[in-house]
Amino acid sequence: MSSSSFPLYGVRSNGGRHGDVFTSPMVVGFILDRVNYIASRDLSGVHILEPSCGDGEFLVEIAHRLLNSAVRHHFDASEAFNRNVRAYDIDGEKVDRCRKRIANLGISLSEECIREADFLKAETEKTDIVVGNPPYVRYENIPREMVDFCRYTFSSFHYRCDLYVPFFEKTLASLHPGGLHCFVCSNRWLKNEYGRKLRQLIALKYALKTIVNLEQADAFQEEVLAYPAITVISADKPDGSFEYAECGKVNGLDSLSYSRRRMPKGEDWSSAFSADFDNPSFLTIEQQGFKIGIGVATGADAVFVSPDLPQKVESELIMPSVNARDLRGNRLQWRGEYLLNPYNADGSLVDLTAYPRASAYLEHHRERLSSRHVARKFPSRWYKTIDRICPELLTQPKILLPDISGNTFVFVDEGKFYPLHNIYYITGHSNVQLRLLATFLMSDFIRKQLSAVTNTMNGGFPRWQSQHLRKLRLPDLSTLPENDIQDLLYHYEQGEIASINSKLKKYFVS
Template sequence: MQTALDLTVMLPQSAYDYGERSSGGAHGVVLTRPHVVNLILDLAGYTADRDLASLSLLDPACGHGAFLVPAAERLIRSARRYDRDLRQLETAIRSYDVAPDHVGRARDAVARALARLGLSRSDAERLAGAWIAQGDFLLTHQRRRFDAVVGNPPYIRIEQLSPELQEEYRRRYASLYDRADLYVAFIERGLELLAPDGILSFICADRWTLNRYGAPLRRMLSRWFRIHCYIDLRGASPFESDVIAYPSIFAASPGATASVRVATLSTASPEECEAASLALMRGARARCPGVTVSEYASWFEGDDPWVLSSPEHLGALRSLEARFAPIEAVGGTRVGIGVATGNDRIYIVTDEVDIERERLVPLVMRGDIEDGRIRDARRFVINTFGDDGKVVRLDDYPRLSRYLHAREAEIRKRHIARRSPASWFRTIDRVYPDLVGARKLLLPDIAGSNEVVYDEGRFHPHHNLYVVTSTEWDTEALGGLLSSRVALFFVWSYAVKMRGGYLRFQAQYLRRIRLPPPAALGDALTRDLRGAFRERDFEKLDALALRAYGLAALPPFDFVDTRR
């Protein structure tokens, strides 16, 4: 029998030196809880009441067999119901894993499960060996299509892999865009391998549904596939171990999307998973307190982010987006991020350091912001760029040269230094001294709500702060709008929700904020916004923002109010 390795495009062994591929990181295996696996198998239509021997199931990354064991048990029960010969089952399941020890453990787990169901040891081991192969699923050539594709693909950022593997994956998979996670390619390949009536049902991190790197995959799904259902597990615990992942389950098949049922599970307990299965598969009412189900009459088009909360919330969001322009299209407003150095320990200094003063730029970091005010910690970032945007000549700055050369070995370890050896001492990002004197608004990267701080023109922001500038707005009045619940509503709608209710205030989400034109506010409302922003009167700011947007109220949404 031909093995997966016989069908795989082989790369140098060094290309695979990235540790064990797994959910939640590049090391170790994170197992999906059995009742969550059963829910995923149900959504894929892989149930024992069907003649499963006539179908084919694919698990592209088997790990220790969390999906394969219950799938094999369902297959055997179905085979007995339909009087199938064991020899008819050898092609019913196909699974891969790149790690030999995972393959061994999965085969052993499946063989033991089959033995418990009454199969002889030889039959159990033969089937397990036929079903599970070692190989990189993303590089295998498949000559068949599958009726069910299920699993928990590995969560690994593409840049963590070897250059050879990155190049090959990107060549094969259009979904690997920007700094995509590898699970995106697993979704793309799984969808490609579906039979005309097949269903893919995966549990994976939900970032692709909102982030920029998920845009090509969302576009592919919108054009060619039907979304059957989506389950939000952000607040639940679907894995056997605690991992920093914000998972969801979705099921898709070839076709066009009509209405979609969206469920939210509070804990992903056995009772919640069973109730979700009945509600999503059979249209039953979700009779479990921790399960909510909404019906979306239409789905998202093209590469639009999947904004999933409630139809009421989505309706309010779409209405605002239809009436107002994006933030960067209003009032000469720009959203950016502070400077990344590549080694803050070296490039962020005090004024006591022996470096030419003109090479030091005042810096504000996240920890310098307290109660809406900036505390001057007397920090500076070393500016390795000239006014022309080019890297400076160290010969022109002997004290800077002496400082950097004393730390050269550590500086050269950075990726930017290896990529540009001639300018080995440069910071990752360019420092812009002119930004220091500009009036601007600063927002921390991670927060429960929009903690907007005004800088009248004293500092350059660090990369853990986002910066908003404008040529036409009264900056403090704009700060008042951006500090309101209305502005937060936009970010909350699109941003990845983290545990504890915190949000990532990244530029891609801040740019989703819509604004009225500055002139439309009038002098009185502008003055009131400025005053309430200075006083940090958030209750008043929320009311003023509703007036600015012509709203009576917003749909309720949960967030951690860290503004106060």
């Protein structure tokens, strides 16, 4: 009887163990079809690997197909299973259950076929096919010793990596030339930082064949927030393109409509999720002459930002400020806060002796201000803010984008407010051009682009961040026909997103 050292990675809030989510039979069937592990084929010589078999969702179906193939092609299924099928699980109790399920199908199993072992540390054999659903274990739940091992052993184990990433690397490396790999797994690695090295590796050494995004579907036997995707990868040289589909229901897997996408060359796979990134006539926001910035961080908002500043400091040193709380419920409603600007126009700090009221106010908070990291570094500049304040930004028209908001409307400030640190802003060109850009930013097309470059949406609403804003691509706004501009601006003022979408449809193909 095998032992169980679990829960090795801790327990989920629903009582399940981290890393244990079992695949639904429809997904298992689809995956085995995609790697051509089908009963009509002579499977007697086809090697297949399941690196984390759990109770055997994949193995049971593998056994069924092998038994079926054995009848058609006249070979001994038990012998073929023992020779060709390899599976691992770190949890002995699951391995026991899995072996029983296979034995119940009439296959007499040898010991080395389904092994109780840590797959990442096991010595493994080469194979023709890899299938499975590797454990998803967040970085913070992976035991320290395992993190160290993975960092040392796997080049793809990067940043705050999830455990499934080294499963990809090791199983891909075990493929024979031309072999096929198909996992159902979290889709986070396709876009995020910890998946960067794995994307690089795949783009360089393998051929990505297919991505089926299952974010909206129920791919598992329980409801989990896992954002799954099925990927098919082959141990061939990259061939320049792959097929992509989105699937809303797992029983629709067999009737998906695929689109062909260009295979990204390096680590940035955003074009895999939105063809807009491949459109040669589209330009980034910055290529169109706009500037993207983030509002000022003071290090002590309680001192530098307040509605009472007009009563306490000289009026030359204050300006109306705006933060995310002013932009809620699709309304810009200023809550009357001001920002204290302790700088001269040339960026030097003001001489406080020239401003007795500001001097008294700041002295009153001196202890607090001096304890900030930025002030400890430059003690004589104890009343500086973390970022410089550029007074000209106050009067410039600008788009205001709160990092996290539930707004569908994108605001343009005509030049009345100074943005604080939880707001990204865009300046440049005229008020009209900014409102036109804001109109695009409100559209579903840009929302789709955003979700192609980041996993961190906010319940369907965009999370605006400068690194993502910089990646967006739009038609050249300076070439838009006057009629379209007028219509779009009208819909913008009315907040009519459906009309904006239908007007913009002709510009975006995807």
